[in-house]
Amino acid sequence: MITLDRHDGFREFVLARQQALMRTAYLLTGDAHLAEDLLQTVLVKVVGHWAKLSRSGNPEAYTRKALVNQYISWRRRERPELPSAVVPDRATGGDESALDRIVLRQALARLAPRQRAVIVLRFWEDLTEAQTADVLGCSVGTVKSQTHHALARLRVIAPELAHLLDDPEIVEVAGPV
Known part of the structure; x- marks a missing residue:
């Protein structure tokens, strides 16, 4: 007997798209640790909707949208510290x-x-x-x-x-x- 889990395919989706999603999260946040937190927060939300998302056929678009929305939500709540180091005009x-x-x-x-x-x-x-x-x-x-x-x-x-x-x-x- 085959038992279908409502999370079937989620692990494979994450493994296949993790690098691209992490890159997007990093480009949004500008910080590797915040990017990891952002992606993890979003993936927790995505797994909760996985059964419906996997049937709709475009979980990546939903996940990307969730990344952007979560990032914007975080930024509304608090302003993170920005790097203050001055970059030289030319690399030596x-x-x-x-x-x-x-x-x-x-x-x-x-x-x-x-x-x-x-x-x-x-x-x-x-x-x-x-x-x-x-x-x-x-x-x-x-x-x-x-x-x-x-x-x-x-x-x-x-x-x-x-x-x-x-x-x-x-x-x-x-x-x-």
């Missing part, structure tokens, strides 16, 4: 892309939670405007507006990243800034 003998990642991570931490979520979903998760709107529970127009404002804010707070933010593909997606 180091990898330029490593410096870019550090500066970008610090700049992302200074964005409003929804703006940060839009940037992460659009440019790291490579979601379309419609998919991003669905995850955030807003209109495509709001996604376009938030993207535009977030990129403009990044240009102000991290002008040293202009070479990344002036990519024609980003400008095309976000519109003129």
